[in-house]
Amino acid sequence: MLFNSIEFVFFLPIIFVLYWFFTKNKFKNQNILILVASYYFYSCWDWRFLFLLMFSTFLDYLTGIKIDESEKQKVRKFWFWLSVGINLGFLGVFKYYNFFIESISEGVSILGIQLNITTLSIILPVGISFYTFHGLSYVIDIYKKRIKAERNIIDYAVFVSFFPLLVAGPIERATHLLPQIKKARIFQYASAVDGMRQILWGLFKKVVIADSCAEFANIFFNNTADYSGFSLFVGALFFTIQIYGDFSGYSDIALGTARLFGFELLQNFSFPYFSRDIAEFWRRWHISLSSWFRDYLYIPLGGNKGSLWSKVRNTFIIFLVSGFWHGANWTFIVWGAINAIYFLPLLLTNKNRKYLNTVAEGKVFPSFREFYGIIVTFLMTVFAWIFFRAETISHAFLYIKKMFVDLLKWEVPPILEDYWEYGLAYFLFFFIIIEWFGREKRFAIESLPDKCPRIIRYLFYYALVLAILWYGGREKQFIYFQF
Amino acid sequence: MKKFLIKILIFLVPIVCLIGLTLYYYTIKQGDLARMSYLKISYNYSDIFGEKFSKEPVIYVDSNAVKTRKWKFFTIGDSFTLQGRGGYVGKLSKEYPHQVLSFRNDYLVGLNPVLTLEHLLMGNYFDSVKVDVVILQNVERYVLERVDVYQDDSLTFEKMNELGKQRLINLENILNEVAPPYPTNRFPHFLFNNVAYNFNSTGINHDVYKTKISKSLFSTKTQDLLFFKEDIEMSRKESSERIEKMNNRFSTINKKMEEKGMKLIVLIAPDKYDLYYPYILDKKTYVRPQFFELYHQLEKDYTYIDLFSIFEKELRKGTKDIYFYDDTHWSPFATEIVVKEISKAIK
Numbered sequence: 001m002l003f004n005s006i007e008f009v010f011f012l013p014i015i016f017v018l019y020w021f022f023t024k025n026k027f028k029n030q031n032i033l034i035l036v037a038s039y040y041f042y043s044c045w046d047w048r049f050l051f052l053l054m055f056s057t058f059l060d061y062l063t064g065i066k067i068d069e070s071e072k073q074k075v076r077k078f079w080f081w082l083s084v085g086i087n088l089g090f091l092g093v094f095k096y097y098n099f100f101i102e103s104i105s106e107g108v109s110i111l112g113i114q115l116n117i118t119t120l121s122i123i124l125p126v127g128i129s130f131y132t133f134h135g136l137s138y139v140i141d142i143y144k145k146r147i148k149a150e151r152n153i154i155d156y157a158v159f160v161s162f163f164p165l166l167v168a169g170p171i172e173r174a175t176h177l178l179p180q181i182k183k184a185r186i187f188q189y190a191s192a193v194d195g196m197r198q199i200l201w202g203l204f205k206k207v208v209i210a211d212s213c214a215e216f217a218n219i220f221f222n223n224t225a226d227y228s229g230f231s232l233f234v235g236a237l238f239f240t241i242q243i244y245g246d247f248s249g250y251s252d253i254a255l256g257t258a259r260l261f262g263f264e265l266l267q268n269f270s271f272p273y274f275s276r277d278i279a280e281f282w283r284r285w286h287i288s289l290s291s292w293f294r295d296y297l298y299i300p301l302g303g304n305k306g307s308l309w310s311k312v313r314n315t316f317i318i319f320l321v322s323g324f325w326h327g328a329n330w331t332f333i334v335w336g337a338i339n340a341i342y343f344l345p346l347l348l349t350n351k352n353r354k355y356l357n358t359v360a361e362g363k364v365f366p367s368f369r370e371f372y373g374i375i376v377t378f379l380m381t382v383f384a385w386i387f388f389r390a391e392t393i394s395h396a397f398l399y400i401k402k403m404f405v406d407l408l409k410w411e412v413p414p415i416l417e418d419y420w421e422y423g424l425a426y427f428l429f430f431f432i433i434i435e436w437f438g439r440e441k442r443f444a445i446e447s448l449p450d451k452c453p454r455i456i457r458y459l460f461y462y463a464l465v466l467a468i469l470w471y472g473g474r475e476k477q478f479i480y481f482q483f
Numbered sequence: 484m485k486k487f488l489i490k491i492l493i494f495l496v497p498i499v500c501l502i503g504l505t506l507y508y509y510t511i512k513q514g515d516l517a518r519m520s521y522l523k524i525s526y527n528y529s530d531i532f533g534e535k536f537s538k539e540p541v542i543y544v545d546s547n548a549v550k551t552r553k554w555k556f557f558t559i560g561d562s563f564t565l566q567g568r569g570g571y572v573g574k575l576s577k578e579y580p581h582q583v584l585s586f587r588n589d590y591l592v593g594l595n596p597v598l599t600l601e602h603l604l605m606g607n608y609f610d611s612v613k614v615d616v617v618i619l620q621n622v623e624r625y626v627l628e629r630v631d632v633y634q635d636d637s638l639t640f641e642k643m644n645e646l647g648k649q650r651l652i653n654l655e656n657i658l659n660e661v662a663p664p665y666p667t668n669r670f671p672h673f674l675f676n677n678v679a680y681n682f683n684s685t686g687i688n689h690d691v692y693k694t695k696i697s698k699s700l701f702s703t704k705t706q707d708l709l710f711f712k713e714d715i716e717m718s719r720k721e722s723s724e725r726i727e728k729m730n731n732r733f734s735t736i737n738k739k740m741e742e743k744g745m746k747l748i749v750l751i752a753p754d755k756y757d758l759y760y761p762y763i764l765d766k767k768t769y770v771r772p773q774f775f776e777l778y779h780q781l782e783k784d785y786t787y788i789d790l791f792s793i794f795e796k797e798l799r800k801g802t803k804d805i806y807f808y809d810d811t812h813w814s815p816f817a818t819e820i821v822v823k824e825i826s827k828a829i830k
Contacts, residue, residue, distance in 0.1 A: 006665060020484060187484045189484075189486060458494070461494070462497070462498075466671040468667075469668060469670045469671045472668065473665070473668040
């Protein structure tokens with residue numbers, strides 16, 4: 001069940017009504033309902049993997065208690081590594097088995113040895129990367145004695161399986177979400193209205209912006225040989241916008257939906273394309289994932305403390321692993337490596353925390369320096385995204401090579417005339433403007449009630465709805481569902 | 484909570500109304516022009532044709548009965564031949580039961596009936612399947628493009644069998660495909676187009692023109708005409724040279740058919756725009772088509788049924804709904820005339 005599907009349009013209000021009218025505001029009842037709804041939501045994707053989700057949930061619940069109960073370090077370590085091993089094992093098998101086998105075979109074939117390999121025909125369980133990391137962060141936090149184990153299996157299962165974030169995040173922390181699960185949620189009018197507003201904006205980003213950019217990005221990436229120069233650059237731009245609209249749109253829908261049920265989830269995107277340098281970009285893009293890697297991988301490795309070598313090593317590890325998390329393909333690893341190369345100079349010169357506030361805070365226009373920083377950072381991410389989108393490394397290199405041929409020859413390919421004709425260029429323009437003016441908020445139109453009279457606001461909402469209906473019609477999967 | 488629910492419900496009211504209206508008016512009963520333009524057409528427009536929609540089973544070229552006997556008619560054409568609502572082949576099949584064999588549109592080579600017929604003639608198809616009369620139908624707006632296409636190939640009876648098998652496989656694949664989700668773009672299109680057509684002759688989509696006419700020629704409350712944009716676009720590409728080329732191509736086909744002892748009947752379905760042009764009020768905006776004026780000047784050594792003149796006469800008499808109001812195709816009233824003219828032509 002996708003967020004932008006007819007099924008979800010019926011699912012959400014039904015669960016909403018049941019939740020607020022039939023649970024008597026008791027959090028136990030609320031949690032049971034949320035859990036049932038979440039399992040139903042997940043089983044709409046593929047009911048077979050519901051058992052995997054349940055197993056993973058039970059495993060982490062049990063090992064969490066075992067770790068918490070024992071004072072002996074050896075026992076604690078045993079249960080900890082059991083949980084980590086099984087969780088990562090599932091991830092390894094479902095997501096990375098074929099990649100490792102094929103890579104080993106290719107590597108060995110360079111030496112002239114041919115291996116008889118067997119790949120597995122496995123469907124990747126939706127959301128496995130996300131709920132596995134939920135569970136891992138929980139177990140790690142217990143092991144590190146940051147939190148106590150949750151004794152109520154229902155409450156814990158809700159933490160893992162809460163349907164708004166189940167299949168594509170944000171990756172929540174037990175310290176943030178579990179306390180909310182363990183108390184009754186009272187309906188908050190302002191929060192619910194804000195949640196609806198966020199859902200609407202998220203749908204607009206996904207259906208109108210991301211999906212329309214996807215159609216054009218796909219043309220250039222799937223037919224690279226037929227284009228060159230400016231066309232391919234535009235294709236890369238389209239993908240850059242697509243992935244932002246898709247993923248941040250999904251996050252907005254997830255956060256908005258959670259707020260309808262009285263939950264506040266972690267913000268996952270904070271206008272990353274307005275970043276002034278790459279370090280700021282990584283503080284604003286997929287925040288829940290990058291902070292997860294920071295807290296559970298980077299800092300335990302030593303972070304930015306220690307020798308130059310350890311700083312470089314840790315930076316590469318975190319970005320390579322982050323890339324690898326996205327998919328079982330060398331392109332993602334190279335994408336991670338490129339971002340590591342971008343980040344390192346800032347880290348080594350202690351400039352990685354230069355921009356902690358919002359760009360042009362309190363102002364309408366950025367300074368020339370800020371504008372320059374935004375453009376350069378944006379172009380750097382566009383370049384890196386080419387690897388993320390390409391099918392193979394050689395495809396990425398071909399794309400880049402062809403892109404630089406006649407790059408300055410500003411020939412607009414005929415296919416882009418459709419973009420103008422269907423008004424998509426206007427939507428994109430207004431989208432950027434609205435995002436810019438909303439950059440100091442959690443999502444772009446959060447402050448609309450403060451800035452606009454009611455009638456204008458409602459006309460704007462209806463315009464968004466009509467745009468979503470107009471460009472909807474075809475369900476397209478969220479990119480991050482493949483992770 | 485109450486305030487929230489009330490607010491949401493009030494917000495949804497216009498959206499639900501829009502969805503409701505669209506679902507009510509936008510139906511599969513509507514013609515192609517109505518569906519392309521999203522215009523609000525009377526829900527019961529198609530009811531005026533009552534029982535005139537042909538229900539006769541059509542025998543296609545891939546049926547087992549093909550080789551068993553001689554056929555009086557073999558029909559090949561575009562959507563005016565095998566038409567969903569009231570096509571002439573159904574009526575011809577009723578007039579001449581078990582004597583009409585029809586070529587499937589999805590077997591057409593490059594969607595081109597002219598080229599396909601030539602390929603059938605070059606192959607052994609008509610040696611295997613005995614036919615008296617071949618009816619070649621093309622719509623005015625595409626016929627000149629079709630006769631511009633040449634391709635050296637042949638369609639044999641065996642190849643047709645293969646096409647038949649492939650078709651069954653394709654149908655099975657289609658049935659196994661996941662149904663596409665509901666096209667929600669219908670709703671804003673319905674809203675915008677029904678407003679836009681009051682200010683603009685092509686609405687938002689620019690696929691369908693809507694213009695006022697001087698007479699009530701359709702069973703609708705309004706006095707206007709809907710037609711497909713390509714009727715105008717293609718009429719701008721007409722020339723006497725191209726029409727002469729078309730005439731010569733038909734002659735060549737006729738000669739080949741005569742060698743095989745068959746007769747050719749050529750039908751050219753007039754564009755709705757061309758047929759109704761004399762009644763369009765805004766003559767400044769709309770160019771007068773010249774196709775039939777030029778075509779009728781040429782000598783023809785094949786049987787040509789001048790449907791344009793026949794329909795023109797009916798319109799002058801005030802006959803309504805010769806073509807569907809909401810569709811680019813001719814109506815069952817017209818196809819009855821077509822069948823009568825075919826019967827006259829073979830006597």
